[in-house]
Amino acid sequence: xxxxxxxxxxxxxxxxxxxxxxxxxxxxxxxxxxxxxxxxxxxxxxxxxxxxxxxxxxxxxxxxxxxxxxxxxxxxxxxxxxxxxxxxxxxxxxxxxxxxxxxxxxxxxxxxxxxxxxxxxxxxxxxxxxxxxxxxxxxxxxxxxxxxxxxxxxxxxxxxxxxxx
Amino acid sequence: xxxxxxxxxxxxxxxxxxxxxxxxxxxxxxxxxxxxxxxxxxxxxxxxxxxxxxxxxxxxxxxxxxxxxxxxxxxxxxxxxxxxxxxxxxxxxxxxxxxxxxxxxxxxxxxxxxxxxxxxxxxxxxxxxxxxxxxxxxxxxxxxxxxxxxxxxxxxxxxxxxxxxxxxxxxxxxxxxxxxxxxxxxxxxxxxxxxxxxxxxxxxxxxxxxxxxxxxxxxxxxxxxxxxxxxxxxxxxxxxxxxxxxxxxxxxxxxxxxxxxxxxxxxxxxxxxxxxxxxxxxxxxxxxxxxxxxxxxxxxxxxxxxxxxxxxxxxxxxxxxxxxxxxxxxxxxxxxxxxxxxxxxxxxxxxxxxxxxxxxxxxxxxxxxxxxxxxxxxxx
Numbered sequence: 353x354x355x356x357x358x359x360x361x362x363x364x365x366x367x368x369x370x371x372x373x374x375x376x377x378x379x380x381x382x383x384x385x386x387x388x389x390x391x392x393x394x395x396x397x398x399x400x401x402x403x404x405x406x407x408x409x410x411x412x413x414x415x416x417x418x419x420x421x422x423x424x425x426x427x428x429x430x431x432x433x434x435x436x437x438x439x440x441x442x443x444x445x446x447x448x449x450x451x452x453x454x455x456x457x458x459x460x461x462x463x464x465x466x467x468x469x470x471x472x473x474x475x476x477x478x479x480x481x482x483x484x485x486x487x488x489x490x491x492x493x494x495x496x497x498x499x500x501x502x503x504x505x506x507x508x509x510x511x512x513x514x515x516x517x
Numbered sequence: 518x519x520x521x522x523x524x525x526x527x528x529x530x531x532x533x534x535x536x537x538x539x540x541x542x543x544x545x546x547x548x549x550x551x552x553x554x555x556x557x558x559x560x561x562x563x564x565x566x567x568x569x570x571x572x573x574x575x576x577x578x579x580x581x582x583x584x585x586x587x588x589x590x591x592x593x594x595x596x597x598x599x600x601x602x603x604x605x606x607x608x609x610x611x612x613x614x615x616x617x618x619x620x621x622x623x624x625x626x627x628x629x630x631x632x633x634x635x636x637x638x639x640x641x642x643x644x645x646x647x648x649x650x651x652x653x654x655x656x657x658x659x660x661x662x663x664x665x666x667x668x669x670x671x672x673x674x675x676x677x678x679x680x681x682x683x684x685x686x687x688x689x690x691x692x693x694x695x696x697x698x699x700x701x702x703x704x705x706x707x708x709x710x711x712x713x714x715x716x717x718x719x720x721x722x723x724x725x726x727x728x729x730x731x732x733x734x735x736x737x738x739x740x741x742x743x744x745x746x747x748x749x750x751x752x753x754x755x756x757x758x759x760x761x762x763x764x765x766x767x768x769x770x771x772x773x774x775x776x777x778x779x780x781x782x783x784x785x786x787x788x789x790x791x792x793x794x795x796x797x798x799x800x801x802x803x804x805x806x807x808x809x810x811x812x813x814x815x816x817x818x819x820x821x822x823x824x825x826x827x828x829x830x831x832x833x834x835x836x837x838x839x840x841x842x843x844x845x846x847x848x849x850x851x852x853x854x855x856x857x858x859x860x861x862x863x864x865x866x867x868x869x870x871x872x873x874x875x876x877x878x879x880x881x882x883x884x885x886x887x888x889x890x891x892x893x894x895x896x897x
Contacts, residue, residue: 377828377829377830378616378617378619378828378829378830380830380831382829404743405743405746406746407746407831407833407840407842407859408831408842408844408857408859410844410857412846412854412855412857413855424844424857426831426842426844426859430743430757430759433764433765435831437831455744455746456744456745456746456867457744457745457746457864457867459867460863460864460867461864468580481573482572482573483572483573483576483896483897484573484576485573492578492581493580493581499581499582499584499585
């Protein structure tokens with residue numbers, strides 16, 4: 353359902369067409385924003401709209417779409433007791449601005465999104481894998497990474513076994 | 518001359534060590550890291566100059582598995598994240614899927630869920646207290662805590678047959694109704710437990726060694742806690758009065774009276790006090806809920822085959838460790854398109870580097886304990 357409340361109006365007045373779409377799903381507000389302006393919009397969310405707590409940052413892969421990744425930020429405002437979800441679309445090989453300067457939490461969350469999807473966050477202070485070994489090849493939460501896939505060379509070399517399956 | 522340059526700290530390809538500095542690996546096999554956590558410490562004498570957490574030793578790809586199971590089949594997997602609070606994980610997952618479906622569990626199921634989840638919170642806090650105290654050198658509380666935790670696990674076992682990975686709830690309600698004597702047993706436990714918390718407090722709250730080891734250790738200010746995304750007792754210990762059970766009530770929490778305990782200084786001692794008070798409050802919720810479990814069905818109207826409409830939902834609960842959230846995307850099929858789990862332990866652990874800087878090695882043990890992490894949830 354399209355969303356057009358005061359919050360969206362304020363966002364649109366400030367950022368114009370950098371706010372691409374706005375809708376609600378299961379009564380939860382979702383804003384799609386321009387990827388390049390993500391960190392600028394994040395600062396506005398934190399300082400002017402009091403969404404001071406970054407709950408979660410993650411991604412969703414839609415390989416058939418032109419821009420395959422959704423970068424999803426779940427925000428919460430202690431003052432308003434309200435949640436807001438920001439989304440930005442990123443294509444294969446496109447980097448997304450880091451929000452580590454806005455919320456410190458984003459550090460590990462962006463590393464995880466990089467680890468699992470291969471999305472590069474520009475401006476991140478030390479972007480490297482977090483859950484998988486540093487030398488691992490491939491990004492497991494991509495849809496084209498089959499559930500039985502593994503980095504066989506890594507497993508053989510480091511674990512000394514033929515297969516981890 | 519030996520090369521003193523070591524690689525691996527964030528922001529620098531190679532770190533040049535000072536004359537008195539050494540690098541120590543704590544973990545992954547170390548009893549006080551509560552699992553397979555590895556912390557790389559750069560020390561000047563016994564003081565921590567810099568540190569880095571290395572995680573992922575227990576990574577099982579839970580989120581990937583979810584995309585290849587039906588909604589019901591994935592239920593048991595969530596128990597294996599925070600395996601000392603499996604009931605809470607299950608509650609969050611079931612409610613998130615119910616929200617996605619637009620279904621609701623009947624009132625009786627909600628009340629039973631609330632009681633079991635609060636018992637689980639007590640048992641999780643008891644395990645935290647026992648291990649945290651033993652890490653710092655107080656041996657006795659562990660025996661006391663495990664004694665009461667056992668009572669709770671026995672209630673779970675009688676209810677659903679399992680003690681740890683319970684899979685107690687189902688999407689839409691409950692699989693099992695309460696057993697005969699459930700109310701009496703929970704009530705007997707709760708009436709007794711109030712005095713037990715007094716006992717633990719007698720051992721620790723005014724204990725000089727305990728105070729010396731915890732006061733002023735690992736201070737996290739309220740502003741830092743919010744910036745770092747810390748939740749649960751870690752956030753409340755820093756003085757932020759926020760609890761999802763009050764802010765956005767779920768299950769049957771809006772029916773019961775309880776307080777949100779908070780700390781003042783954001784140190785290890787305050788987080789200890791907050792968790793002790795939380796156990797009392799959970800006990801209070803159980804006592805209120807057990808008095809009046811409404812009659813009626815335990816399973817709501819959800820089909821045998823779950824096909825949530827296309828769309829997405831984020832739902833979170835106040836797990837014993839903090840905000841446990843599920844972000845589920847549905848493409849209209851029987852399997853979720855994406856399940857993202859927002860793990861409280863993972864994000865609370867992120868604050869560790871900041872909290873241990875300048876402290877002694879022995880304090881690292883206290884601070885890891887006070888964060889109350891479970892590596893099964895950190896690594897998923």
